[in-house]
Amino acid sequence: MAETMRAVDIKNGAGPIEALFINEIPKPKPTATQALVKIKYFGLNRMDLSQREGGYPVPPQAPKTLGVEFSGVIEAFGNEPERGFNIGDEVFGLAYGGAYAEYIAVSTHMLVHKPKELSWEECAGIPETWITATQALYLIGEYTPGKTVLWHAGASSVSISGIQLSVGDGASKVFATTRQDSKCEFVVKELGATAAFNATTTKWDEEILKATDGKGVDIIIDFVGAGYFAQNLNAAARDGRIVNLGILGPAIVPAGANFSNFVRKRLRLEGSSLRSRDENYQGRLRDMLVEHALPKFVSGQFKIHIEKVFPWEEIQDAHRIMAENKTMGKLICRVS
Structure with missing residues (x-):
């Protein structure tokens, strides 16, 4: 050999x-x-x-x-x-x-x-994208059917996976943000999101509040980081979960963020990465992927x-x- x-x-x-x-x-x-x-x-x-x-x-x-x-x-x-x-x-x-x-x-x-x-x-x-989405939605976001979910960077591979997981597991509403109109159209028409907002041309947090009758969303999965911090606090529902998986934007939170939203809404903000996790943790996520997603890949409901x-x-x-x-x-x- x-x-x-x-x-x-x-x-x-x-x-x-x-x-x-x-x-x-x-x-x-x-x-x-x-x-x-x-x-x-x-x-x-x-x-x-x-x-x-x-x-x-x-x-x-x-x-x-x-x-x-x-x-x-x-x-x-x-x-x-x-x-x-x-x-x-x-x-x-x-x-x-x-x-x-x-x-x-x-x-x-x-x-x-x-x-x-x-x-x-x-x-x-x-593996990387679907397991990351599974980790963010279920283990950290504590998703249960009927909740509302927002996926930032909606046309990224992780969010493409996560939107399908959310829709397929009975979310009441699934939202996304992107930075291009064509990507907004893609996540709604191809992935089944309830609505998507162009983060460069709209105040997406205000649009989320309108679309949820002022309640906000139960789970936010974010890859942008500090640049979306204030809007995430505004768009989150009471007792909501904000899961941060990356820093595609600035690392420093800009001035003007209303931190009272964090306390008043009893929010939980948690950062995470998958690659640094130990083998047992990753193995648990492998098993969740097989349980939640693999049958739907085989049936054609979920698409890569x-x-x-x-x-x-x-x-x-x-x-x-x-x-x-x-x-x-x-x-x-x-x-x-």
Whole structure:
């Protein structure tokens, strides 16, 4: 068996898009609960851009190679794999890193058997986005059917997943914000959101209050951060939950935020990340994904929206498109 493999590398360890290239690196060896998976496709995520530039805090157990989601075939195991997996199984999964490669060593606790109804490309676009949305909606947001939900960055891959989860699990109303009218139309017509508001041309918090008869929404999932802090407090319902998963905008809360809303409405604001969580936590989310979403992927009720599939030799082009922030679905790479 070869001791090396091809993988996407970064010249000098971090840099611009042009620093990405395919290199020959050591092939990983599975240990303990890990499986060695031969990768067919991997998905791109916004964190990959930050990591490429050297600005993302990578977990200590992560390899330096980019990529956290993939689909492929199991070729070997460590000495303590989870029951139910065998050599030759077709799987998809979530990893701490290393998916931009021909092979990955990953915990079997974060693998899911690939349904025959789904393509390799689709499966590579599920793990990071759908598990993140599951975490935000259920574990942190404490969602129950009948609640109202607002997803910011509504055409991002996580929100595309989350809107479908919310609609599919009986939310009374599902709202979204985007920064383009075409994306607003997409999340309503394609994903089933109740309404979507262009955050650059409307006062979306006031629109949310109008649409909920002044009550506000029970759960807000936010990727923007400080720039939406005041509006989130205004748009949230009493006893609402605000879940922050990213900082796409400024990190400093602007002056003028009415903090009395926070106390008066008894709100809970919680920040979270998925990649830094331990294996047991991520395994719990894997199980929730299988329970809540996998049957609906198979039936066709839930869809994995793919913007474009690239051969991995065109990884620079894939990063350029992601950086433009114009996509309405996953960017996927095929390993050849």
